[in-house]
Amino acid sequence: MNPAHNAVHRPTAHLALTAMGLTGVVALFLPFAFGVTPPGALADWGIWQLALPAFLPVVVVVAGARWARSGRLSRPEHLIGYVLGAASALATLAFYLTIAEWPSDALTWLSVVAPLVILGFGTWAVARTRKTQAGSEYGPIMALQVAYIANAMLALIAWFHQWQAGAYCVLATVVVYALQIDLVRHAPSQPEGGNTREGVPRH
Secondary structure (H helix, E strand, C coil): CCHHHHHHHCHHHHHHHHHHCCHHHHHHHCCCECCECHHHHCCCCCCHHHHHHHHHHHHHHHHHHHHHHHCCCCHHHHHHHHHHHHHHHHHHHHHHHHCCCCCCCHHHHHHHHHHHHHHHHHHHHHHHHCCCCCHHHHHHHHHHHHHHHHHHHHHHHHCHHHECHHHHHHHHHHHHHHHHHHHHHCCCCCCCCCCCCCCCCCC
16 A cells, blocks of 8 residues: 555554444344344344344444455445445334334433434435545445444434443444544545555456
């Protein structure tokens, strides 16, 4: 990787954050609340929509490591990232269809409103960041991270008083993803005389 690539993509920082994002994978094997893990929640027809996005960190770790090392993702990887991100966001929104009555307290209201705000802002951020040197290739990963954060915040707020080990790992993952998104959004433009795209074909 040349100096131009390093200045724009900051591979060391992103590799470190990607490794820290493994907490999201660990969370799959720990109870989130009431002794239920994400895989266990898939069998519950009341919350299975919230369980699906919990598996996104597996994809984020793989794609994030590849992007941090090369600054590129292949066309199929772009497609997979955006499709999984959109599907996960829709799964979270589908949960709203199961709400039988309006929230009765501030915490419940926050759990309902926060994911919608995150998805709205996240969609705007992905579209805007795709126009930058680093963001044009990071877009699919950001889409996955936004979908995960929105879903995670719904669950973290809704079951705030019942947190178990998995919830703390999910919270840590949310923080890592937010930092990584911010790092990409504020990445410097390509240095003069450098071309991070040149000589790196997309397969």
